[in-house]
Amino acid sequence: EPEVTQTPSHQVTQMGQEVILRCVPISNHLYFYWYRQILGQKVEFLVSFYNNEISEKSEIFDDQFSVERPDGSNFTLKIRSTKLEDSAMYFCAIGQSYEQYFGPGTRLTVT
Amino acid sequence: AQSVTQLDSQVPxxxxxPxxxxxxxxxxxxVYLFWYVQYPNQGLQLLLKYLxxxxLVKGINGFEAEFNKSQTxxxxxxxxxxxSDTAEYFCAVTGGLGNEKLTFGTGTRLTIIP
Known part of the structure; x- marks a missing residue:
């Protein structure tokens, strides 16, 4: 099973601040995803990334969000100006052979 | 578009x-179908899949699932x-082209009573 790490494990930020969440797949992959899980709710798709481009995004993924793979290994999710409702667990996933493997998540708390 | 329904929010x-x-x-x-397990304060772990x-597919920890197309x-x-099976269990679906987004159900909290 592919291994995925995420940093930080917990991020506390003030409303309006920018945050960058990082995902580090241990080996080379082509498909990357971000999902989020608001406390007590189901896991929701944010964006998928293939061949260094966004392949699909949800309506949650508005102009405040961006993704990139700056150095060919890290995969980042940036939230430009955080809102209270962005507080959630954010999961990175990698795709391999039609399966998706999730990282441990970053808990984002916006105060 | 796909959707998933998990009618039972909690199962003791x-x-x-069984x-x-x-x-x-x-x-x-x-579609391709998956079950993921989420232990308290942890990420999502793939339990099993149907491609x-x-x-009848078998997964980790003694779990199995049966795909029934007629009953979806x-x-x-x-x-x-x-x-140790106490956890949240999520069913998920993705389109048959593969590598598409996962659509999750709302989850079922399994509580094991000693």
Missing amino acids: VFEEA VELRCNYSSSVS SGST SFHLRKPSVHI
């Missing part, structure tokens, strides 16, 4: 008893549960 089961967690899906195209072939279901079963 006595230790060593359990079935229900999952129904809706899709206009062929094609045999409709993918129920998860285990013949004898343990305390």
